[in-house]
Amino acid sequence: MSNSILQYSSITKKIVMALVGLFLLMFLLVHLAVNSFLIFDPSRALFNEGAHFMATNPLIQSMQYFLFGGFILHIILGLILQIQNWLARPVRYKIEGWSHTSPFSKFMIHTGIIIFIFLLIHFINFFFVAKFGEVPVFADTEMEDMGLLVIQVFKIPGYVAFYVVALILLAFHLHHAFQSAFQSLGMNHSKYTPFIKGLSTVLSVVISLGFIAITLVIFFSSRYQA
């Protein structure tokens, strides 16, 4: 498989990168919606209901494989593209970077790597615990109390600090990524591109601030007890 990816042309790689990236963005929006249940209902019932649905619905469960595949493909392609880009300029300039460029576009690999590290830690804290660990049962139901697990983790100051930093970097990543995906797919139009660029800013801010706000509310509010 890796051999055939290497043989993809530069544009094919960028098109796949864009399509997978847009798919991953859908996942972020769904994730944010489910997380927001904890704010709407501090008793955790709504969130646990949501988490239970996500963990048991066959359609969602089958999409999980596409999600993992998507992450892996996005990361592998991103690394291949970046390594090719580094190799394309073996001798660097003495003075560089004075050309006007769009913000954040030059740091996609850096923000990407930190988001990847965050993803690994996030996985260990939640996904593996839910899949293989012991999660207590919620009240008088058969649902696992995932809400309690989230609140426990979001009461750890060090974790919350790292979470906030990672999500700010995610905003930088998305700010460039969303509008750039349309360019990779060949969609650049004098009428619609300004709207897509605006939407890119809105999406990155909403997603990042949304996750951060939920975390900070749980961290500071006494309504949430671990």
Next chain:
Amino acid sequence: MDFTLKIWRQKDAKTRGSFQTYKVTDISSDSSFLEMLDILNESLVLKGEMPINFDNDCREGICGACSLYVNGRPHGPDTEITICQVHMRKFKNVGTIVIEPWRSKAFPVLSDLMIDRSAFDKIIQAGGYISASTGGVPDANAILIRKEKADESMDAAACIGCGACVAACKNASAMLFVSAKVSHLALLPQGQVEAKRRVQMMVAEMDGQGFGNCTNTGACEAECPKGIKLTYIARMNREFIAGKMGAQKMDL
């Protein structure tokens, strides 16, 4: 005007290069950047040293030969202009000017500030042409072309192939150059015969020459002396998708 110049000196393609510092004095603010280098070269010749090699030809911004990376920007501090047309008055209050060759794996340095840009020629050879019937001259307006299309094609054709896009790009990507050439032909009826094949062949050659990939930073657009827009890269991506989907399987 007086300047300190830090210039990349490299004997030939095989020798390692380094920066050399030169002082130039009494330069007229109305002299062009290349005239300033000419003055420096004359003084070097008088001292019995090797003059600095740099590409130049028309000195009026249309040939695409000059290729100097000046203080961190291809073609220097001005926008939509080649370095041959930049005057020294643009360097007011700039004490030190650092001059480097374009840096790209696909553009090896031949000597000093002179680079080998035949990678661009190879890309053009791969598909930057049209099929035209031989015989009598066709009537001027036999093929109707919408004004907007003609304008857009003409704007793409303004590319002089200097390579500033590659030089400015953090990935040394040639996407802006290739997209201008693909678009200029794809927008016209005369370019349709090879349209599907052309974009694939030119992109394959671009990749093969060792240029980087596009990250859509916009540095190429900002530095292009002819104002080629990023929209042409999107157009090339569209052409590429259409070409891939519609063309017969090709052995690239």
